[in-house]
Amino acid sequence: MPSRPSLNAVVVGLLSALLAFVAVVQVRSQFEVERSLSGVDPTTLAFLIDDLHRANDTLARDAGALAARRAALQGGSNQEAAAQLNAEAAQLRVVEGLVPCMDPVWSSRWTHR
């Protein structure tokens, strides 16, 4: 017949479990803090924040333009679709350097490759 665990063993077991729990919580919280701050100084973070703000502004502008474009296409007009495709083709030719382009403000001019 198996012997019943003594009260002492139960107390020691409970204390060990409590100690292990507290130790794990402490080590985990310390690790989280160190990981989030490792190798990052405030100046670098400030520059990253500035970059991310500008990037997000650009992305928001692009998302807005694309949403407007989708709304126009949902009207189902072929002329609208053709106009949008023409505009995109012209813009992509500039992006890919396939056509001469200029800055209308400064009238600087580059030739295509």
Added chain:
Amino acid sequence: MTLRRTGAYLLVALTALTFGYLITAQLRAELPVPGNRVVRTEALVRTVQDLESTNAGYRSQISSLRGQIDTLEAQAAQRSDTTQRLRDEVAGLRAHAGVTQLRGPGVVVDLGNGRPGAGATDYLVNFQDIQDVVNLLFQGGAEGVAVNGHRISPLSSFSGPAGTVVIDQGNPLNAPFQVVAVGNRNQMEHLMGDASKLGGLRNRQRALGLALSFQGSPDLTLAPYDSALETRFAQPA
């Protein structure tokens, strides 16, 4: 007798717990209180994380909108030959700009940070390293390249402090980096294996343990470009 022993054990355990608590409380009191600098840094980290989350949301939205627009254009093209011709032309231009998915043979290059040295940050992979690898892959006949899943476009720019790479309007990327290129696999493998190329990286690989390796693959897929491709100043002349 047994009852007395149990009572003694309990007393010892309670005393030990009390001492443990007191010692911990004392140690915490002795430790320097987190300064304003730490609190400020934590606030900045949280701001960066929030902005990164917003950034990922916008890029996901842009990808989704481009997909929806493509579907609507396909429907319009079915009703008009002119629209269909335009759509075919734009499809080619989009492919060259990296706005469409690309699949084919290519090379995967892996880069990782080395061992910290005496203060310098040379052991970290920086944006110039990534730029050098991307340039070499294009020289070797890459028709599309992605860095940690971020597709490179003709307008792509690389920046960031040591150990961090920011590409276009994307989130800051950290090591390990994976540069995937689809194109002329043999030529890209030849250039990546050429010891006279990527001299700076190879020197730091030897001295500081930077990780640099590559592997060819018969079938790779690159996700479409998911950031803004706007030209705010340049217009066709």
